[in-house]
Amino acid sequence: MYVFSESLFCLLYRIFSRTFRKESWETVRELDLTNSNLGDSGVKLLRAALGPNSKLQTLRLSCCNLTEGCCDDLASVLRSHHSELRELELRDNDLQDSGVRALSAGLEDPRCKLQRLGLSGCLVTERGCASLASALRSNPSHLRKLDLSYNHPGDSGVRALSAGVEDPSFKLETLLMDHGGEIVLRPGLRKYGCQLTLDPNTAHRELSLSEGDRKVTHTEGREQPYPDHPERFDWWPHVLCREGLSGTRCYWEAECSGGAMIAVAYKGISRKGKGSDSGFGYNDQSWSLWCSGEGFFARHNSNSTLIPAPSSRRVGVYLDWPAGTLSFYSVSSDTLTHLHTFHTTFTQPLYPGFYVGHGTSVSLCMLG
Numbered sequence: 001m002y003v004f005s006e007s008l009f010c011l012l013y014r015i016f017s018r019t020f021r022k023e024s025w026e027t028v029r030e031l032d033l034t035n036s037n038l039g040d041s042g043v044k045l046l047r048a049a050l051g052p053n054s055k056l057q058t059l060r061l062s063c064c065n066l067t068e069g070c071c072d073d074l075a076s077v078l079r080s081h082h083s084e085l086r087e088l089e090l091r092d093n094d095l096q097d098s099g100v101r102a103l104s105a106g107l108e109d110p111r112c113k114l115q116r117l118g119l120s121g122c123l124v125t126e127r128g129c130a131s132l133a134s135a136l137r138s139n140p141s142h143l144r145k146l147d148l149s150y151n152h153p154g155d156s157g158v159r160a161l162s163a164g165v166e167d168p169s170f171k172l173e174t175l176l177m178d179h180g181g182e183i184v185l186r187p188g189l190r191k192y193g194c195q196l197t198l199d200p201n202t203a204h205r206e207l208s209l210s211e212g213d214r215k216v217t218h219t220e221g222r223e224q225p226y227p228d229h230p231e232r233f234d235w236w237p238h239v240l241c242r243e244g245l246s247g248t249r250c251y252w253e254a255e256c257s258g259g260a261m262i263a264v265a266y267k268g269i270s271r272k273g274k275g276s277d278s279g280f281g282y283n284d285q286s287w288s289l290w291c292s293g294e295g296f297f298a299r300h301n302s303n304s305t306l307i308p309a310p311s312s313r314r315v316g317v318y319l320d321w322p323a324g325t326l327s328f329y330s331v332s333s334d335t336l337t338h339l340h341t342f343h344t345t346f347t348q349p350l351y352p353g354f355y356v357g358h359g360t361s362v363s364l365c366m367l368g
Helices: 008-016 039-049 068-078 096-107 126-138 154-166 188-192
Strands: 030-032 058-060 087-089 116-118 145-147 174-176 207-210 215-218 238-240 249-256 260-266 286-292 295-300 303-307 314-320 325-332 335-343 350-356 361-364
Touching (some): 039 068, 068 096, 207 238, 249 260, 286 335, 286 350, 295 335, 350 361
Parallel strands (some): 030 058, 087 116, 145 174
Antiparallel strands (some): 207 215, 215 361, 238 350, 249 314, 286 295, 295 303, 314 325, 325 335
16 A cells, blocks of 8 residues: 655655656555645546556545545546546545535446545535435445545435435445534534643643643743642643543644643553653653654654654644544644644543643644
8 A cells, every 4th residue: 555645746756756657556556645735636636647557446535635626536537437446535625515516426427336435524514415315326336335424414414315324225334424513514624623721730830821721831940839639740841631532533723932742641641750651752641742943753652753844833733533543733824734643542531731841831722
């Protein structure tokens, strides 16, 4: 399987360079471009690169900054007589109903053999569901799994697609439509925005909380009059949030004035002493991203990954707890640039937290 997480320029260079020649495509079965900033123009070039001898069966385009503009090209791939595509993952792209309608034109074609389609978090309403239901009635023989979670299908959309599961002439076996509602019709990852507050009972004594427990500042030797508490970090300048996150998708942003670590941790992380068992990212209880004017690096269980990216004061964090992914993004003018993703299986609620360097402040951002 080929997996990319890079800029569109680098991706297209690979596609058309001698090191990734046309004949290479004839052997590729799976292609994962998740978080690649592929964009609609990249899908158009990808379609052109997949010639008549392509054996591609699985294509993952999650969180690739796609819009409805790419869906005609994807539909063209689906209805191609030589296409062997069986799985198409498009989650967390703002395709909207117009994009789903265009995609459905490919699904309804009898030459389409797609078995699994992921449209989770794609801004789909009952109108998009109606297009999908119509496509499945026209071509009911192949699609087995349809993921429409984190959309807003409404009662009519649920009824239209649920009928396909109950109809014995349909092959559809799995229909996911959970976590729906109008709240998830916001564009981008902010649809998963969550409200967080810092927990003063966990804050190191040199960390001062303000702005309704949404900002933390390292006071450099000036201790705060916090009461004793078993959950307080006594050596590392750490603080955790009150809210434990599990079972769903969550997104938040933080802004740092200097060197800081943005992290999540299980509640059971040690709070005492300067050992690795209590430092964010130095154990199997926590995952972290170090942010400074010099750049970023990610750390878990003392394994570090240097991230070659321009520094940014604002960082977005996307937790997909059920999928076992934790992603970090630099944020600039509401544009997200992927930095790093951890892949694991989460077993407990995760508590967002921060390591705050000397003279540094970290603020939880309000998501409009």
